[in-house]
Amino acid sequence: MATEASHSVKSGFQPRSSTEKTLDKGFIWLTRILALAVAALLLFIALTVAIRAMPAIQEYGLGFLFSKEWNPVEGREKYGALPIIYGTLVSSAIALFFAIPLGVGTAVFLSEDFLPLSVRTPLVFLVELLAAIPSIVYGLWGIFVLAPAIAPVLEGLHKNFGWIPLFSTVPGNRSMLIAGIILTIMILPIITAISRDSLASLPPDLRQASLGLGATRWETLFRVLLPAAFSGIVGGIMLALGRAMGETMAVTLVIGASNTISPSLLAPAQTIASLLALQFAEARGLQVAALMYAGLVLFILTLIVNVFADLIVRQVKKF
Numbered sequence: 001m002a003t004e005a006s007h008s009v010k011s012g013f014q015p016r017s018s019t020e021k022t023l024d025k026g027f028i029w030l031t032r033i034l035a036l037a038v039a040a041l042l043l044f045i046a047l048t049v050a051i052r053a054m055p056a057i058q059e060y061g062l063g064f065l066f067s068k069e070w071n072p073v074e075g076r077e078k079y080g081a082l083p084i085i086y087g088t089l090v091s092s093a094i095a096l097f098f099a100i101p102l103g104v105g106t107a108v109f110l111s112e113d114f115l116p117l118s119v120r121t122p123l124v125f126l127v128e129l130l131a132a133i134p135s136i137v138y139g140l141w142g143i144f145v146l147a148p149a150i151a152p153v154l155e156g157l158h159k160n161f162g163w164i165p166l167f168s169t170v171p172g173n174r175s176m177l178i179a180g181i182i183l184t185i186m187i188l189p190i191i192t193a194i195s196r197d198s199l200a201s202l203p204p205d206l207r208q209a210s211l212g213l214g215a216t217r218w219e220t221l222f223r224v225l226l227p228a229a230f231s232g233i234v235g236g237i238m239l240a241l242g243r244a245m246g247e248t249m250a251v252t253l254v255i256g257a258s259n260t261i262s263p264s265l266l267a268p269a270q271t272i273a274s275l276l277a278l279q280f281a282e283a284r285g286l287q288v289a290a291l292m293y294a295g296l297v298l299f300i301l302t303l304i305v306n307v308f309a310d311l312i313v314r315q316v317k318k319f
Helices: 002-011 018-065 082-111 117-132 135-161 176-200 204-212 217-228 230-246 249-255 272-282 286-318
Strands: none
Touching (some): 082 117, 082 176, 082 217, 082 230, 082 286, 135 176, 176 230, 204 217, 217 230, 230 286
């Protein structure tokens, strides 16, 4: 025993006391309880929405997902979610199309030593500050600033490429493309911040080992650092996608509230979240159940996207 004690002192190792072991076990159980509580809360929300949507589920079934008509007039009520599902997915896809390269590129620029630290720090703060701006401010900015500013660009797209279905509609102040651009600005700080943190948390040995083997700075960045931070970057993208799919006020103000399906990005459209914002306050009876059904569809879409992203991350890790 004396030999073991002297060896522990010499090596700098000190045995853990029973109090520390008890605290460790308590912390583990606390985190388990909190994780289960979050899962239970998520399940409770889903069940509550599903129960409130049950009249519409019984009335329309899966046909609700493929019907294009949304008529809340009493006596002729008929509800279908296909146009709003289309608007939700397309506007989110536009936002990701622009935000992923911008966000990841900005994260790389701010995590590497391209600029002095005194310049990078304010830039990081300004990017993250974008996430603190209320969505209603983005919507108003989109109406009064963005839409008039890009109007000549949209008119040029229609004039020169109107034969392409994507630009076949005469542009106005509200459209799918404007909503996608607003969503791009709103989710950009999420992708940038999480991607930057993922890159900054990588062990310095990765960069040093790659450079020591003769790789260039760009080879190290694209073949070592970005693949190593891939799971964190995908997590940030999925979090941003959830924000884009569920964004309400900003999209409601700029998308046009048109319950139609058009291949043109210059045409007005509608999303699930914007429909809920516009109609829920005055909804009654079956319309409330239909709106709840639409909210349940949005919940399931978000869940599917996150499961799919998790599968991608696992496959990349195996590769």
